[in-house]
Amino acid sequence: MKRILSIILAVLLIASLAACGNGQKTETTAKSDATTSKADDTATQAEAAQQGAKTSADNDILILYFSADNTKDVDAVSTATPMPNGESSVKWIADIIHDEVGGDIAPIIPSKDYPLEYNALADAAKAEVDNNERPAYEPLSVDPTQYKTVFIGYPIWWYTLPMVLETFFDTYDLSGVTIVPFNTHAGSRDGNTYNMIREREPNANVIDGIAIAGSDAGSDSAKTQVVEWVKKLPLE
Secondary structure (H helix, E strand, O other): OHHHHHHHHHHHHHHHHHHHHHHHHHHHHHHHHHHHHHHHHHHHHHHHHHHHHHHHHHOOEEEEEOOOOOOOOHHHHHHOOOOOOOOOHHHHHHHHHHHHHOOEEEEOOEOOOOOOOHHHHHHHHHHHHHOOOOOOEOOOOOOHHHOOEEEEEEEOEOOEOOHHHHHHHHHOOOOOOEEEEEEEEOOOOOOOHHHHHHHHOOOOEEOOOEEEEHHHOOOHHHHHHHHHHHHHOOOO
16 A cells, blocks of 8 residues: 555655646746747837938928918818919929929928918918918928928918918927928018018028019929029929
8 A cells, every 4th residue: 555655645746747837838938938928029119210301311302381262171182273273383393393302292282271262361460460360271291300400381471471371480499401482472572481480480591582473383394493593493
């Protein structure tokens, strides 16, 4: 009987040792798997960050543009615009610039829609200037401060910058950025707005822009004028 008990105890001892060994192996394997997973996650995050930095570095130029047609109401844009191909004169210039220099292009979309009829729009613009308003606009799809060169397009409204552009310059510090304005007008040329932008962004390099009469937008001569101007710009 003692001999049988000894054999049973020996078997139980061996089984216990085997279980401990297996448990230690499982725990070690789990730690190893967790370490590998963490390393993979870190590598993935690093790769994503590197890819994001590469994208930013590849796009050094941004073209921003604003007009009354930049509205959340797509139907209004498509049914009432001064251009026969369904786009505003400012966007027409922005697209020509984009064709020449590449980069990113984005609209400044006001949070409220402006009237597209000329006299009504003039009245709205005058009211904003008289009240020194800062109209809100929708969040931009880009960060202008991350570009070396930012083209900014707009119409002359009531002989000056549209007040939504004042909101834009209040929002962003474009220190170190080269700003290239372009605008449309009905006789005011640039309306001294290039110097106004220099005052708003004293630490930026503001290049004299180009002013195209709204009535000339869409013509071959105006397109040639814009292309020749772009080619002479001192861009890096």
